[in-house]
Amino acid sequence: MVRRLPVEIELKHVYKVFGDQPSGRALDLAKAGVPKDDVQTMTDHVVGLNDVNFSVQQGEIFVVMGLSGSGKSTAIRTVNKLFTVTDGEVLVEGTDVQKLEGRALQEFRRQKMGMVFQHFALFPHRSVIENTAYGLEVQGMDRKNREDAAMRALASVGLDRFALSYPSELSGGMQQRVGLARALAADPDILLMDEAFSALDPLIRRQMQDDMMEIQQRLQKTILFITHDLNEALRIGDRVCVMKDGAVIQIGTPEEILTQPADAYVADFVQDVDQGRVIDVGSVMTAADPLVVEDESLEQLRPRVESVSGRYVTSRQGRVLGLLTAEDIDRASKMGSTFLRRALRRDYDRTTPDATLNENYAAAGRGLPIAVLDDDGKLVGTLEPTDVLAELGRVEDLASEIAAAAEPDGGGSPGPGGSGHEEAMV
Numbered sequence: 001m002v003r004r005l006p007v008e009i010e011l012k013h014v015y016k017v018f019g020d021q022p023s024g025r026a027l028d029l030a031k032a033g034v035p036k037d038d039v040q041t042m043t044d045h046v047v048g049l050n051d052v053n054f055s056v057q058q059g060e061i062f063v064v065m066g067l068s069g070s071g072k073s074t075a076i077r078t079v080n081k082l083f084t085v086t087d088g089e090v091l092v093e094g095t096d097v098q099k100l101e102g103r104a105l106q107e108f109r110r111q112k113m114g115m116v117f118q119h120f121a122l123f124p125h126r127s128v129i130e131n132t133a134y135g136l137e138v139q140g141m142d143r144k145n146r147e148d149a150a151m152r153a154l155a156s157v158g159l160d161r162f163a164l165s166y167p168s169e170l171s172g173g174m175q176q177r178v179g180l181a182r183a184l185a186a187d188p189d190i191l192l193m194d195e196a197f198s199a200l201d202p203l204i205r206r207q208m209q210d211d212m213m214e215i216q217q218r219l220q221k222t223i224l225f226i227t228h229d230l231n232e233a234l235r236i237g238d239r240v241c242v243m244k245d246g247a248v249i250q251i252g253t254p255e256e257i258l259t260q261p262a263d264a265y266v267a268d269f270v271q272d273v274d275q276g277r278v279i280d281v282g283s284v285m286t287a288a289d290p291l292v293v294e295d296e297s298l299e300q301l302r303p304r305v306e307s308v309s310g311r312y313v314t315s316r317q318g319r320v321l322g323l324l325t326a327e328d329i330d331r332a333s334k335m336g337s338t339f340l341r342r343a344l345r346r347d348y349d350r351t352t353p354d355a356t357l358n359e360n361y362a363a364a365g366r367g368l369p370i371a372v373l374d375d376d377g378k379l380v381g382t383l384e385p386t387d388v389l390a391e392l393g394r395v396e397d398l399a400s401e402i403a404a405a406a407e408p409d410g411g412g413s414p415g416p417g418g419s420g421h422e423e424a425m426v
């Protein structure tokens with residue numbers, strides 16, 4: 001196994017202007033902060049990227065998200081120099097890619113990066129394995145080695161059984177898997193994926209997302225993933241970068257994007273999303289405040305649980321013994337028992353700090369605090385049902401408030417690039 005270099009993609013103050021004189025007045029105007037539309041009116045040049053800065057860490061799935069025309073494809077194409085930049089720097093593992101030319105550029109692309117596009121672009125008259133091995137063949141790798149590499153790549157996407165099939169014999173999802181295998185065949189550190197799943201049906205798309213996350217876990221690739229779909233971005237991204245008009249609006253974890261949308265543009269996306277899926281328990285839970293019991297009687301404990309829905313009882317070591325509620329004390333004392341052990345509930349709900357609120361939604365419906373346990377089974381917090389519901393409601397309200405403000409007439413859904421956003425910001 002080859003030792004991997006630390007991988008990182010970094011865009012630093014990157015501008016891309018399309019037109020006859022990209023470095024001319026249009027660039028100056030963009031740098032002076034003139035909006036994209038105005039630059040276009042004034043100069044007939046299109047500002048594709050406007051001072052874009054982001055860095056992708058090794059082993060990360062970094063998603064660039066935005067409406068059509070926001071500059072996502074332009075950004076990803078600067079990374080393998082399918083596009084030259086007008087200004088700024090693009091570093092891949094510390095190498096200034098934009099300075100590479102000819103053979104050196106080809107070599108660099110081949111070694112470092114695999115690319116997957118929206119359209120499968122498979123050769124119809126080549127078998128699956130030949131399609132997968134195509135890039136290696138172009139590089140002059142001998143048949144045996146390239147077919148071995150292709151088989152490994154096909155196995156990693158679960159298609160080794162179809163190696164000898166032809167694209168027309170495969171479903172759309174399987175064809176896109178071949179596209180992914182083709183990108184993996186040369187075992188690159190980095191995968192560049194531009195709307196790779198956007199043409200797939202929702203169910204197949206979900207499956208592909210799952211598979212890709214699994215592959216990423218197993219092979220530790222660094223993935224720069226482009227999508228116009230926030231649900232997809234939040235589902236697969238370790239971090240999400242939201243773009244608009246060639247500029248970066250916000251970079252954050254899925255949770256940050258949802259709970260603290262930087263502006264109405266982001267909030268517009270956010271309101272379509274199922275919030276509970278990405279907010280984690282750790283950010284909503286209450287710090288653990290267990291009853292550490294020696295030999296108190298149930299009646300002595302009663303005041304300490306009366307005003308709450310329940311409290312966890314732990315050993316001195318933090319191991320949960322059970323959940324105690326005022327109701328449990330009543331029940332036990334009716335039965336003439338003063339023993340704590342008789343009153344404790346042991347069928348309490350439990351979760352972990354990195355679980356999502358949605359995963360705890362059903363448990364929250366029971367109305368009792370949920371125990372939040374760490375990997376060692378120690379109580380680190382409690383999740384109150386009311387907090388789960390309040391948090392889900394809060395984010396929903398926030399999103400619809402901002403969306404309503406962005407749309408003074410209050411009717412219909414805001415269209416892509418809707419003009420109300422700027423007004424809403426003031």
Ligand SMILES: Nc1ncnc2c1ncn2[C@@H]1O[C@H](COP(=O)(O)OP(=O)(O)O)[C@@H](O)[C@H]1O
Nearest residue numbers: 018046047048067068069070071072073074075
């Ligand atoms: N080759 C090109 N010539 C002129 N304008 C372009 C070219 N490629 C992209 N653009 C413009 O640059 C902007 C960003 O495009 P793109 O990166 O393709 O957006 P996205 O991938 O987010 O849909 C758009 O306004 C688009 O029209």
Ligand SMILES: [Mg+2]
Nearest residue numbers: 072073074195
């Ligand atoms: Mg695009």
